Amino acid sequence: MDFGFTTAAYVVAAVLFILSLGGLSGQESAKRAIWYGIAGMTLAVLATLFGPGVGLWLLSLILIAGGGVIGVIVAKRVQMTxxxxxxxxxxxxxxxxxxxxxxxxxxxxxxxxxxxxxxxxxxxxxxxxxxxxxxxxxxxxxxxxxxxxxxxxxxxxxxxxxxxxxxxxxxxxxxxxxxxxxxxxxxxxxxxxxxxxxxxxxxxxxxxxxxxxxxxxxxxxxxxxxxxxxxxxxxxxxxxxxxxxxxxxxxxxxxxxxxxxxxxxxxxxxxxxxxxxxxxxxxxxxxxxxxxxxxxxxxxxxxLGGFGGSQGPAQEMEGEMVATDADAVASALDEADSVIIVPGYGMAVAQAQNAVSELTRKLRGKGKEVRFAIHPVAGRLPGHMNVLLAEAKVPYDIVLEMEEINDDFPDTDVVIIIGSNDIVNPAAQDDPNSPIAGMPVLEVWKAKDVFVCKRGQGTGYSGIENPLFFKDNTRMLYGDAKASIEGLLSRISS
Incomplete structure (x- = not known):
């Protein structure tokens, strides 16, 4: 094959990659976008292998086969978390x-x-x-x-x-x-x-x-x-x-x-x-x-890597964390008209997205308004929570970004936080010495009742204390997120 064919194939592959990137910007088009990327990469590899000046065919085939096998193994073993x-x-x-x-x-x-x-x-x-x-x-x-x-x-x-x-x-x-x-x-x-x-x-x-x-x-x-x-x-x-x-x-x-x-x-x-x-x-x-x-x-x-450090002594925590149980949370959900769920990395670790999806379906079936609030950096990867919720078949139209839903918390009856910490931390607004000072956060504390699903009383991955957990309208539901949500499912009246 000549340079003309290789160049033409490269142009088509580049167009497919652009379509892939564009499609990944929306949840509905993401699956189709992935196939664009796969097709583009396949075409690019074939055009390179059959292009001018290519040799060492046996070595190339061995490396491609080896890389493919490793890729399959990694894909099967790596969890979404x-x-x-x-x-x-x-x-x-x-x-x-x-x-x-x-x-x-x-x-x-x-x-x-x-x-x-x-x-x-x-x-x-x-x-x-x-x-x-x-x-x-x-x-x-x-x-x-x-x-x-x-x-x-x-x-x-x-x-x-x-x-x-x-x-x-x-x-x-x-x-x-x-x-x-x-x-x-x-x-x-x-x-x-x-x-x-x-x-x-x-x-x-x-x-x-x-x-x-x-x-x-x-x-x-x-x-x-x-x-x-x-x-x-x-x-x-x-x-x-x-x-x-x-x-x-x-x-x-x-x-x-x-x-x-x-x-x-x-x-x-x-x-x-x-x-x-x-x-x-x-x-x-x-x-x-x-x-x-x-x-x-x-x-x-x-x-330049000049961020992420503490700026000074953090504020002292006032009050205490008050624990609750699944019965109290279920009772609050039964009485609520509006519910906002805030997912975080804890939901991914517990693989609780399917239980959360079932809870959403059950609450919506009772006529309650249920929505999800997604912070731009929820989890440890951009879009992490969106992928998990889409995998669990949560409707796209109730999954809202921070700027779309932040003003609605004062009018919300119940907020359920599943494994989130920094993105719901009021210290970002109240404590100028906090490492996350000035960071826009989900203002969940303005809701009537806040329930936090958390494994323990630790500060989480970032090591930053969260004053939200000590507020009067916040209750802590300790335990594995999946088990906690499944416990709620069995207690919510039909």
Whole structure:
């Protein structure tokens, strides 16, 4: 097959990826959008495999088969509660791939340059010297592309691979740390080494100096040194971010992985990789910006890892947590006319979405108004709660975003909170020293009665105390969320 067919296939694949991204913005179209993405990726892989200059068929087929088997195993084993960790792990692989491709490009440039030197001609002037043209035609694949470039183009290629390795290395270690925080294997608290942001700045300046060195010498050592520095930047950036802000971290790393892929696409002269990388990078950046607005964070501060830490001593908690039981909650629901359910990560952990869906169906069957309030960063991944509720067949029209429902809490009889903490924390409005100060939250405390389904009295993943639990109109329903909701189902009158 020729370049024309490959380019045409890449254009069709890019269109499918754009349709996929557009469809994922709505719950009704999300399933169709996923199939667009699958079709686009299948076409892209086939077009690459059958494109010009491709060899090593046996190795390619073995790697594709191996990756497919691993993908099936992961898909069967990973629960919805573990999706944020899986996304972070996937980002780390994209970053690592960018590093390896960048190193390979560097070695290929060196190999072609050595061949020209041995032929006694200048590298790479095939249009001027017959000897150079003969050397250029002896290469295949990426080396052939390199051999036909001018010196100015080679310099641009070196810049592209340098940036690809830099962004990829940051993405790799940052994603590994994010995975550790999300999986509970690394402390969720914001942790910085002595020197804080000065260390990050020094590493960034060192990387810039390595770029100058790399252009001057073309050697391997400045590229390797820059890789070590960027690996440290990725580690230290994400370690300095607290657990409350991890949803933003996931989308930010998604953006980083996209830009790394785009940079490597330029190095490989692969138009589709450039387009897809730009789509992922820009969409991740836009999502990060939207989430920063939802959390009242500064976007630049997010990119630099300067958020998530405590600003001072938190306010003292007044009152006490008052426990209740399923009978009292069921009685309140029987008497209520309007109910708002606020799902959080606790619902995902307990896999309580189906029980919540059945509770919703039963309450609506009795003529009660039941709606769901979704905060932009509920769970540990954007859209996490929407996916769980859609999986449990909760009607889309009663699942509302924060700005659509926040003004309705004063007129609501009962609010049921299932495993949420920070997104319903009044300290965001009342305590200027809180790590989440200024973050828009669901104002659930304005409802008549608030019931919180919670496993215990701990502060939760982010480690932030919640004054809501101590308010006079709040009662705590302790226990596993699924068991608690199923207990309510058996007590609500038909």
């Amino acid at each position: 573990e999706m944020p960790q899986l996304v972070a792990a996937m980002h780390s692989l994209v970053g690592l791939a960018a590093v390896f491709v960048g190193y390979n490009a560097h070695f290929e440039i060196g190999r072609v340059a050595q061949a020209f030197a041995e032929a006694g001609t200048l590298f790479p002037r095939p249009a001027v010297e017959a000897e150079a043209a003969a050397v250029a035609e002896s290469f295949r694949g990426f080396a052939a592309i390199v051999a036909h470039k001018t010196q100015a183009e080679i310099n641009v290629l070196r810049l592209e691979l340098f940036l690809g390795v830099f962004i990829g290395a940051i993405t790799f270690t940052g994603s590994v740390v994010a995975y550790g925080k999300l999986a509970g294997k690394v402390t969720s608290a914001a942790t910085k080494l002595p020197g804080g942001h000065l260390l990050n700045a020094a590493a960034a300046i060192g990387s810039a100096l390595c770029l100058v060195w790399f252009f001057g010498s073309g050697g391997f050592f400045p590229l390797f040194l820059m890789t070590l520095l960027s690996l440290f930047i990725g580690y230290h950036l994400i370690m300095g971010i607290g657990g409350a802000d991890m949803p933003v971290v996931v989308s930010m790393l998604n953006s980083y992985s996209g830009w790394a892929a785009a940079a490597i696409g330029f190095s490989l002269s692969n138009d589709l990789l450039i387009v897809v990388g730009a789509l992922v990078g820009s969409s991740g950046a836009i999502l990060s910006y939207i989430m920063c607005k939802a959390m009242n964070r500064n976007f630049v501060s997010v990119i």
